[in-house]
Amino acid sequence: MSAIYILWLRELRRYVRSRAQVVASLGQPLLYLLALGFGLGPVFQRAGEGSYVQFVAPGVIAMTVLFSAVFSGMGLLWDRQFGFLKETLVAPVPRIQVMLGRTLGGATVACIQGLLVGVVAFVAGFRVVDLRALPLALVFMGLIAALFSALGTAIGSAIENIQGFQLTMNFLVMPVFFLSGALFPLDHLPRVLSVITRVDPLAYGVDGLRSTLIGRAEFGLALDGAVLVVLGLVLLWTGSYLFRKIEV
């Protein structure tokens, strides 16, 4: 059994044990899905864009994966606070393995959360247009999860206090979510906003999910996949570099 596996398993065990947290973390996506989905539905329909629940569900799934992945990546901060981080840092395990185990574990948890929201969306009336594309949608979910889990780990390695977490949430994660096109279509946007959305990595994740799930694409799957893979690798590398530098 390797260190990567046991750390991955640790993330899963913690997830399964914190049932209250699971429910709590699903609250926000559900609110977006149901309140916005049905609240903005009529306006969206009248604008000739079709069903808003159908449109927003992939976005809300992407959001769930984003939040969950960044959270677990930044779980590093809590491990630092409660001391467990030391145990992993003195162990004769290459730090890249420690980092990978954590990141993969966090990504897996994020995917499970995304799937749960997907199931709820189905109950709310969301339908996948072409079931054959579903495996590809799962791949995109995995890419989003890995990318942002690595980002979380990178940030968690670079900052030392819990206060930094709030800062990251407000100035990085929330903008990434709101500017990704998870909630609104990216066409016909004001020029500035359009440029900003194009540098938001989540925009490509949302687009990938939306293409595969409801057949509506903005950038195209090839570009989506390429951006996510390349940026994901860069962040993984950055994360493991910063993780290697940690002192306690």
Add this chain to the structure above:
Amino acid sequence: MIRVENLVRQFGDFAAVDRISFEVGAGEIFAFLGPNGAGKTTTIKMLTTLLRPTAGAIEIDGLDVARHPHEVRRRFGIVFQDPSLDGDMTAEENMELHGVFYHVPRKVRVERTERLLRLFELWERRRDVVKTFSGGMKRRLEIARGLLHTPKILFLDEPTLGLDPQTRNQLWTHVKDLNQAEGVTVFLTTHYMDEAERVAQRIAIMDHGKIVALGSPQELKQQTGKESLEEAFLALTGETIRDESANVSRDQLKMMAKMWSGRR
């Protein structure tokens, strides 16, 4: 086994460890004594690759710690002064994770886990999540975990802090056994003179980041002309009470002063 030369660790203007040098032989039990804030934990952190020294060299088992941190990590085990368990996992899972980290074969791990958890009276609670444990139980689990693999060097940073005499006794008996049966080198820090005297062959007394005396308990007593190690310790380090946070706040004050006055 451990060789330290002119080791320095600076935090801002404050030298937590100030040019210390010492050697610990293979199979030796070596104790670090010192008042709060003397620099013991900082030294251990540098020896165990958790902190990079500002200057100086550390060699462990012939390996340069700065250049081969990973190789060095294979050679030691450590029981930290402050908690390092995962509170969301069970006692057994904490042991399992440690065993995997240190490449202990599964069979050995399972058998050793049982022996150690029984020794430290945690076996009945092995399936309970650690955050439900009392302070003493957590401490015992930390120690049990530190002993799961048999390293060449065992670092114990104030391992008996907050333990009752029974557990303390168990711990030192076990550590002495390990030292005699498997030749494990032990490097420990403690506040309890009687413990140091009981287990350590040599003692270094540290104060204000420097080693102020080094020798066997006997030698330290002779050197100061005192009857007990406790008296020798007080003679060497003075009788004023130290406060760890005092250093920090003094440091912070200095930083603030710098902030307001700028570089002059």
